[in-house]
Amino acid sequence: MASPVWQFYQVSEKDSKFAICKVCSKEIPRGGSQPKKFNTTNLIRxxxxxxxxxxxxxxxxxxxKAERERFRLAAQAPLTQLPVTETLQQQQPYSKTSKKPKEISAxxxxxxxxxxxxxxIVEDEGFKRLMSYLDPRYILPGRKYFTDVCLPxxxxxxxxxxxxxMRDNIKSFSFTSDIWSSNVCPMSMLSLNAQFVDENFELHKVVLHSQDFSGSHTVEALAATxxxxxQTWGIPxxxxxxxxxxNAKNMEKAMRDADLPSLPCMAHTLQLAVSEGVLSQRSFSDVIxxxxxxxxxxxxxxxxxxxxQSIQKQLGQPIKRLQQDVPTRWNSTLYMLQSLLEQRRALSAYGADYDLPAMFTDSxxxxxxxxxxxLAPFEELTQQISLSTASAADVxxxxxxxxxLLEKTAETDQDAKTSKATLLEAVQKRFRDIESERLYTIATVLDPRYKDxxxxxxxxxQIRELLSDVLAAGPEQQNGEGSLAASDSEPPEKVPRAGxxxxxxxxxxxxxxEHGGDDSCSSASSQMNLYLSEPVIPRNGQPLVFWQYNKGRFPALAQAARTYLCAPCTNVDSKQLFITGGNVVDDKRNKLSAKNVEMLIFIKKNMPLMLKK
Structure with a gap:
């Protein structure tokens, strides 16, 4: 009766003394020089x-039973039953010319x-044991090798x-920037994130720099950096x-001195408006x-x-912790107040039996x-503009x-009319010039959700004239075949809640x-007129998808959209970058050089773009 081990082998055609493993194609000796001495011990082993x-x-x-016995003996057979050359090879480290150890280190x-x-981590005992178990032939290099060789x-x-x-026919780039200081070591870094739209109308986001920016953050130092x-990336x-x-004055002036176009972060401007309109008022600041x-x-x-927690259980309320706010983030203050209001009954019951350092009155x-x-609408808006798809067109x-919304009167305004008016005034003050800002205006018109x-x-x-000037200054128009409008395939938009x-x-x-028009256009002017005459797509639609489908109908507008819709409306990407910085420069890695920190952050943020390919 043939052993089931032959399901995994076949006899070598060159030499019957060997069997070929079907899994790894390796030649395995059959245990003797004569057929009558052949066995399956080596094969099983x-x-x-x-x-x-x-x-x-x-x-x-x-x-x-016989096969089980042979299987038991084979399992207990010493490793020396393998050919001596193979045994020695398994015990020897990889040679210096081998690619395998370099690939493992990478x-x-x-x-x-x-x-x-x-x-x-490469010097930790547990990690060493793990690598030794996975591949005994691999000699794990020290930390210096990974720092000086593998990382670069x-x-x-x-x-x-x-x-x-970035060199793949990209006409223009938009950027975000911010300054970060570490909490665990004296290190400051200046970030530079880039956004651009490729020929397929796909938005790309990459990290270019998170470099050391020690010393005084003067206008001259910022501009030069x-x-x-x-220049490092060859971007004119x-x-x-x-x-x-x-919105810092030194950053704003540095951009002007360097002759670089810049705009303030919309989220930061909202923060300033809320602080001026609400949080700075005495009654509100006392409550906070x-x-x-x-x-x-x-x-x-x-x-x-x-x-x-016991009181929450007795009242049948969900077990939740109260949220602590961060003074520099107004929406965290909103979350704190929401958590307090949600636990009002539990807090009142707690205050009746135990001491509290403070407690709210009914008023x-x-x-x-x-x-x-x-503040709820401000939080809703902050969430919208912080999305990865948000652009300057949303401002x-x-x-x-x-x-x-702030101009409307609501039933809940009885005790907050003054605060609401103050908040409206702060918003109008902070955003009074947005319609005169060319970038915001053109981006809005080129967004098919908004147009004019x-x-x-x-x-x-005036807006049409401004858009005409942009199109006239743009690249040569290219005719293309028409296609279905993106609005035909967009999902239906949800009915908005009143108020x-x-x-x-x-x-x-x-x-x-309502707007409507025919489907013929040739010149940039006629393209613009037809585009603006058609209905907008739903707000949950995707502008870049629209232009991908309609670049044949509106070639001049589509090229302009690649430039203006790549601009974000916040520098959230730069702020999130420094969350990564905080994870890189922590208590265990507070002695890293700034150069190595930048390389680690650069790889962390950009390598996923390579892994998608």
Missing amino acids: HLKVRHAEEYDEFSKLAST KIMEFICLDHQPLS QLYQEVYTHIDNL FIDMF KEKVHVILRV ASGRRIVSHFKHSQLAYSRL QWTLVENMISL IPSIRALTR RYFPDALKP SLHAMYAELLDEDG
């Missing part, structure tokens, strides 16, 4: 050592970069990929569409201060939290409700919808009226 899954399958097939370097692992090699590989991606960063100023920055003391009481006392609870109602429509519908009628002739920020967009569109 090879499966056990090299192919665990096939070995398990074989063990299930070995049903006869994968370890990827693991360190992608998963925020410290470079010192991987950085150069990713750098080349990003450089090639930005010029150096663009003519291709710099805009840089989104914080009391709320922080309440949250801090439970945050720093496990006993107090346990008592609150203050009403004020908390008013604050939440006032004008969003602010018009927000001001329209969110501008006053008196401004529309919400979303509803204000619909209200503004309704006031503008």
